[in-house]
């Protein structure tokens with residue numbers, strides 16, 4: 001911290017010591033200090049709020065300023081202090097924020113409850129305000145990049161406390177509350193900006209142009225979280241570089257029977273059996289028409305979750321969703337064709353080469369105006385998956401492959417034994433860590449076999465910057481995630497981006 005910042009802080013804390021010391025001296029000797037006319041020092045200083053139990057409030061002020069004085073003096077002398085991961089500047093920022101907030105509380109008491117002002121208390125509040133402003137200024141304009149990590153860590157710790165409370169409630173209930181909150185945040189300019197301040201991390205080195213779209217960073221929200229397209233206005237501020245909405249189906253579906261969303265915390269997984277719950281393509285189009293998006297929004301499309309009389313009927317259902325979006329005014333940027341939803345009546349009818357070809361033939365006739373990415377299952381073997389991708393090679397409109405969807409294999413060795421036993425008696429499939437290794441293996445093989453023919457989107461088990469880096473090293477152009485955000489907190493998106501950008505510099 002530069003002397004030009006620290007020196008005023010030393011002087012201000014010294015002034016604080018004088019002010020609080022003077023008040024403490026008078027209080028101990030039962031003297032009411034002289035007060036200018038218009039002020040009500042006596043009323044305030046002899047009010048019940050002037051003490052905490054037997055201790056005068058000014059003693060706390062004295063301790064606070066003394067602490068700041070010592071800390072700023074040490075900082076001035078370039079003596080480094082560390083409390084956990086917090087350094088001199090971090091401790092200063094935290095204590096001065098606390099002091100600023102406490103002064104606001106005292107002003108509230110004087111102005112609203114006592115309805116009289118004490119000159120010395122106002123001087124103290126002013127000193128606190130200056131100390132806070134200087135620290136905040138330093139934070140925003142001098143060390144913003146560095147302090148991103150501090151801010152991110154503080155939010156991460158707060159999120160873990162919040163998570164332990166949220167995990168006491170039903171997973172779908174919590175998800176619905178979160179979506180409602182996100183929708184409210186997205187509808188107000190100020191709240192959007194505040195969310196951006198808390199979470200977003202921007203860096204030119206992260207910007208990518210892919211298939212004609214500009215991604216401010218490669219981390220996107222995977223399909224299934226914003227299935228009714230409520231969060232397009234807030235998620236860019238959380239730090240995502242793109243998002244999927246859906247999966248959307250032509251006809252609405254109220255979801256499989258409850259419970260259809262669960263948690264396996266020990267396996268860092270979610271149990272998903274929603275069965276493509278969504279309000280249907282037309283209702284979603286109505287919702288999105290007229291909105292602009294700060295980043296590429298992809299529409300994930302799947303077949304309606306119902307029993308079809310024939311494959312032809314099922315293909316028509318899928319084509320109808322695409323047609324509706326093509327004819328709409330929605331400003332989406334691309335499509336994801338979800339052929340791998342495991343929780344539906346018909347299973348996964350297009351995950352063998354012959355039937356995938358049938359689907360792609362139908363889609364190619366639609367002459368789609370936007371790129372299509374294909375979302376694959378991850379439970380097929382490497383050979384089967386490569387054979388499936390090979391089918392897509394001649395279809396120019398298929399620009400990318402997303403690897404991939406949920407884990408179905410009940411013997412998945414990345415699920416703890418206890419959870420595996422539970423899982424065997426439950427409906428649904430797993431997201432999160434149980435998907436990580438297998439999706440990485442398929443990604444790696446796809447990169448080797450198809451090189452740059454497809455944009456490769458890596459989905460599955462990204463919880464940390466290292467996870468994202470590994471997927472990128474294996475060939476991923478873009479990354480999608482859900483479960484990591486739920487277990488680690490939304491700030492993890494910014495942290496991943498921060499690490500990706502800074503490791504590029506190294």
Ligand SMILES: Cc1cc2nc3c(=O)[nH]c(=O)nc-3n(C[C@H](O)[C@H](O)[C@H](O)COP(=O)(O)O)c2cc1C
Nearest residue numbers: 222223224247338404405431432460461481482483
């Ligand atoms: C609650 C939930 C709902 C999901 N719904 C869909 C969906 O509708 N369409 C889809 O393609 N994938 C869906 N998925 C799968 C995710 O998009 C993703 O492929 C999978 O969760 C692995 O990523 P993760 O480990 O980062 O969560 C869903 C996942 C979750 C957790």
